[in-house]
Amino acid sequence: MITALLNEALGPGGRAILGFYFANQSVINIIFVIWAGTMTYASLQLTKIRHMTVKLAVETLKNEPLANDEQILTIFLPKWQAEVEKLNPRFILNRRNLWITRPTPEKLIEILCLSPAWFEAIRNGEVLRYKFSIPGKNDKLSSF
Numbered sequence: 001m002i003t004a005l006l007n008e009a010l011g012p013g014g015r016a017i018l019g020f021y022f023a024n025q026s027v028i029n030i031i032f033v034i035w036a037g038t039m040t041y042a043s044l045q046l047t048k049i050r051h052m053t054v055k056l057a058v059e060t061l062k063n064e065p066l067a068n069d070e071q072i073l074t075i076f077l078p079k080w081q082a083e084v085e086k087l088n089p090r091f092i093l094n095r096r097n098l099w100i101t102r103p104t105p106e107k108l109i110e111i112l113c114l115s116p117a118w119f120e121a122i123r124n125g126e127v128l129r130y131k132f133s134i135p136g137k138n139d140k141l142s143s144f
Contacts, residue, residue: 038091039097039099041090041091042100043093043097045089045092045103046089046092046103046111048087048089049084049087049103049108050112052083052084053080053112053114054122056079057076060075060076060079061119061122068116069116069119069120069123072119073114073115073116076114077114084103084105084108091103092107092108093111094111095110095111
């Protein structure tokens, strides 16, 4: 009875897909496991870069307390690029977290939303949302 209900709910297209999956489940599962492993590795690489970015940004803000946010960004970027090169990431998640991309400085700046406003938010003590990449406006952690 449950099989009949499932077949009725799936319809002819769903039954064909289900039949294809059961006929080729080993290959499909291997492809999925490879994709999941790749995405996990890329996520770990991006998380390392995010943590390093926040740490370096806080150090730069402490070392240059009188500089404005644009000056901080110009001081920060060369140091940050050198640190990213030391980490030597192979690939990272793209903006939508669906696939991987090469970790060029331009893409990293876009993904991490590095800008003078980002440094202003850190200076104001705002909690960083989204795995330490984008400052949140409503959440305060502390202030310098």
